[in-house]
Every structure is written in C-alpha cells, then in structure tokens.
Amino acid sequence: MLKKYPSVLVCLVGVVGVGLTAANAHSDEARLMRPIMPDGFVPFTGRVDAPDVMGGYVGNAVLVRLEAGANPDAPYPGVAGLEPAFLHTPAHGALAEAHGLTRLYRAVLLPGVEPLAALAMLEASPGVQRAERIGIAGLLSVTPNDPDFSQQYGLLNTGQVIAGVAGTPGADINATMAWTLTTGSPDTVIAVVDTGVSQSHPDLRINVLPGFSALGGSWDDDIFISHGTHVAGIASADTDNGVGVAGVGFHCSILPVKVLGFLGSGTEPDVAAGIVWAADNGAHVINLSLGSPSFGIVLENAVNYAASLDVVVVAATGNTAGAAVFAPARFGATIAVGATDNRDRIASFTTTGPEMTVTAPGVDVWSTWDTLPFFGPTDGYVLQSGTSMASPHVAGVVGLMRSVNPGLSRTQVQDILESTSVDLGAPGFDPIFGHGRVDAFAAVGAALAAACRADFDGDGVLTLFDFLAFQSAFALGDPAADFDGDGELTLFDFLEFQSAFAIGCE
Numbered sequence: 001m002l003k004k005y006p007s008v009l010v011c012l013v014g015v016v017g018v019g020l021t022a023a024n025a026h027s028d029e030a031r032l033m034r035p036i037m038p039d040g041f042v043p044f045t046g047r048v049d050a051p052d053v054m055g056g057y058v059g060n061a062v063l064v065r066l067e068a069g070a071n072p073d074a075p076y077p078g079v080a081g082l083e084p085a086f087l088h089t090p091a092h093g094a095l096a097e098a099h100g101l102t103r104l105y106r107a108v109l110l111p112g113v114e115p116l117a118a119l120a121m122l123e124a125s126p127g128v129q130r131a132e133r134i135g136i137a138g139l140l141s142v143t144p145n146d147p148d149f150s151q152q153y154g155l156l157n158t159g160q161v162i163a164g165v166a167g168t169p170g171a172d173i174n175a176t177m178a179w180t181l182t183t184g185s186p187d188t189v190i191a192v193v194d195t196g197v198s199q200s201h202p203d204l205r206i207n208v209l210p211g212f213s214a215l216g217g218s219w220d221d222d223i224f225i226s227h228g229t230h231v232a233g234i235a236s237a238d239t240d241n242g243v244g245v246a247g248v249g250f251h252c253s254i255l256p257v258k259v260l261g262f263l264g265s266g267t268e269p270d271v272a273a274g275i276v277w278a279a280d281n282g283a284h285v286i287n288l289s290l291g292s293p294s295f296g297i298v299l300e301n302a303v304n305y306a307a308s309l310d311v312v313v314v315a316a317t318g319n320t321a322g323a324a325v326f327a328p329a330r331f332g333a334t335i336a337v338g339a340t341d342n343r344d345r346i347a348s349f350t351t352t353g354p355e356m357t358v359t360a361p362g363v364d365v366w367s368t369w370d371t372l373p374f375f376g377p378t379d380g381y382v383l384q385s386g387t388s389m390a391s392p393h394v395a396g397v398v399g400l401m402r403s404v405n406p407g408l409s410r411t412q413v414q415d416i417l418e419s420t421s422v423d424l425g426a427p428g429f430d431p432i433f434g435h436g437r438v439d440a441f442a443a444v445g446a447a448l449a450a451a452c453r454a455d456f457d458g459d460g461v462l463t464l465f466d467f468l469a470f471q472s473a474f475a476l477g478d479p480a481a482d483f484d485g486d487g488e489l490t491l492f493d494f495l496e497f498q499s500a501f502a503i504g505c506e
Helices: 093-098 115-123 228-238 267-278 298-308 386-403 410-420 439-451 464-475 491-503
Strands: 008-011 014-018 059-064 079-084 104-109 128-135 190-194 253-258 265-267 285-288 312-315 334-340 358-361 365-369 380-385
Touching: 014 464, 059 115, 079 312, 079 410, 115 128, 115 253, 190 228, 190 386, 228 253, 228 365, 228 380, 267 285, 267 298, 267 380, 285 386, 298 312, 298 358, 312 386, 312 410, 334 386, 334 410, 380 386, 386 410, 386 439, 410 439, 464 491
Parallel strands: 190 253, 190 285, 285 312, 312 334, 334 358
Antiparallel strands: 008 265, 014 380, 059 104, 059 128, 079 104, 365 380
C-alpha cells in the first residue's frame, strides 16, 4: 500500500502570551444598510471647544431666541442676518413656547466676528432673549463592551501599550467606524480553512456553523495548537456580549474547515479539498492562514475553482522575511495579506514581494484560544503574531463588505480593498505594503456605494422577491422604502423603485 506524503503545509504564527477564559452572552442584530458616509466623515466622540469640527461649534453663526414681538428683520450687533432655525414649525405651539422652541433663529455672523464675542453683544441687545453657540453633533462610533477590546489595537488603536510597545493612534483597520455601517450578517459566511475551530469556545460558538474535516473525523480545533480558533476569533468573534474579544465581522458566520492536523501541518491535496468543500458549501470568503511550497498545481487549481464560484480567497503572505511570497498567497486569484504592527510598520517577519495586495495588523494580536491546559488556556485568549493574524482581519472586512452588498464580485471586492487602503511606505503600490493597510470603514462605505438599490432583498439578483420585499417594507413604514429620499412614503417611492428595477444592476 502506497503511503501518501505530498507537500507539507504549516500555519503562519508564533505564540507570545496567554490570557484567561470568560463566559458568553449574545444578542442578534439585523444587518444595517445605510447610505455611504461622505469623505472626511468623523464620529462624535465628545465635546471639543473648537469651531467647525465634530463635537465643536459652528464658527460663522449662533442661535438666538428673540423676545415676543421682536422684529427678526431688525439689525442686531455682529449679525449679517437671521434665518429661521427650524424648517418645521412645531405642531403644538403652546408646548413649544413652554419649552423655548419658538422664535428661534440662526444668526449668521459678519466676517471676523467670533461666536463668543457675538454672544456677548447679542445677549446685551434689546429684543434678544438668549443666544447660544450652535453645537455640531454626529454619529457615534461603535465601541463594544467586550472587556478585552482595549487590547485589540488592530480594531481601534488609541496609542495603547501592547506587549510593552506604545502604539500610534489610528494605526488600525478603522473597525469601530465600519460598524456604524454594518456589523455583518449571519448570511455572510467566512470559511476558516485551518486546524479546525473550537466547538466550545463561548466567544465563538454562536457564530460557528457545522464544519468539515478533510482529514476525516471532527472539525474541532487541534488540542495542542489552537490556530484556527485564534483566526476565527479575529474574523468573527461574538461581540458586544460583555466578555472576551471583538471580531471584525462579528455577525458573520464562521464555517470551520479542518485541513491541518497535528501541530498545524497538512498536505496540499487536503487543503485543496477543504477549499473546494468551502466553496461548494456557501462560503463567501475563504481565509487561508497557511503557507505551502506548492510542488504541484492542485492547490492553485482549488483556489481558481473557488474564484470561479466568485468566492473571495484571502491568504497570508508568510512569516519569512526576505523569502518570496508563499503559496497560496502568491496565486493570482488570492488577496495576499502582510502584517503590520501597532505603529503601522511592516512586521519584521513579514514575507513581502510584488504579489502583496494589502496589509493588516498581525503583531501581538489578542484572540480566542482553546487547547489542553498545558499548551495554553482552555476556552480562553492568547496573543499571537504572524501574517496568519493579519489575514483574518481582511477576511472579516470582506465579510462586512459582502454583508452590505452581496452582489459584489470578488474582483470588485479586491478593487475596493486596494483603492480604499491607507497608503503606507512608498507612495502608491509597493512590494512591502502592497496597496496599504486595509481601512474597513472606507471599504464598507465603497461597497455600499456600489450596491444596486433595486436588489431590495440583497440576494445579488433582481427578481419578483425584490418587489415583494419593497412592498413589505413600504407597508411597515420602513424608512428603507423611501426611495426618492423625501422623508415620506408615497406613490413616488413606488415609481422610483420601479425605475431602478427597470434600469437593473451592472
């Protein structure tokens, strides 16, 4: 009987620390679909004593309330003119009067007049009851309540110290802003083709689907090296549940595919079989945090098979600086991901080269872990470094993108990731950082902007079900049915939807 010894693969990781376990809770949240935010969008994070910035105040106007009977057309010191503050007149006049919501005007200031100086002049002016600065409000970024979130600089870098190194604020994937657009959809499936995924971890089990082992037997993670569990937690750990960590696409589903066995090694045919199984079983994105010598073509053929089914394949470039980018990351149909640290520097171990697509945080990444106690925590958390950790950051972002726009092709996904990444290193594409460090907020916003509005049920095709979904939303008074954007649901919304449907989706 012939023994099978094809090319051997290894997972791309190094363990540097361990943490403690935690219990789990979960609350479902529907996919959030909203228009793309404009360029330069900044969330509200608190009061700022500065003009024309989020959390600050308007620099060229103040709000005034006139005395009863005062003439709004009269001259007021420092003011070029008064404009009504409300476009809508309160329906309950007496109540509005009692709450000080009548006779309100936006006082446009003369050039050179500062708001504080205008307040002093106006409050001393006859006919003015009160004057105040106009604060600038805005959307809140989404900060989950997971207690270890502060250790996840890759999602939100405030300059916190990680493993003794102070980070650079903003050297992250901008996840909290992306979550204002979507937190992912359970219908979007991220396949983790790896050592398996823990079936018991409290921060994963709610998102984990029944999986597959190309090795036969259970798809549960290896009891000695919990690599697949760590990767899965980065991509889609249960989030905002009061325990543990946050995942990038935390309402996306995880499809575990076990292709690496004892201590994280396996064969190319087994990995290829896992890729094919994932593509055949609903994966929208496949994460490959592994490397291969690629002595044959079976692995590349499997990647091309998945790509032909419009599956996005994301792969780690390797952890051997100076070497050529490893397979499968070097294949043309993959998104090749290198690792950065908490200062936006390329990780010292990262394998780089012309095949690089983007980079993502991969140094000292805190995520889920589940091994025998001697090898680390059971149902706990550890720090790991490697391009294996960078790759699922990107896979999670792809999960968010395909949650808001299921119709995106894999090539559109890659184009958006490349065009929205934060340029690092030499200007433009370079073989060290590729197109730059991925920006989840920009990528998800671009995915939203590319969505076909007529695909109302979000399944990527235009059918009768889109009409039914629109009709249902209209009947329920859902603002999503306001197709003409006038703030009201009318016959014109039906006409606008019908027109969009007739135009179709490109």
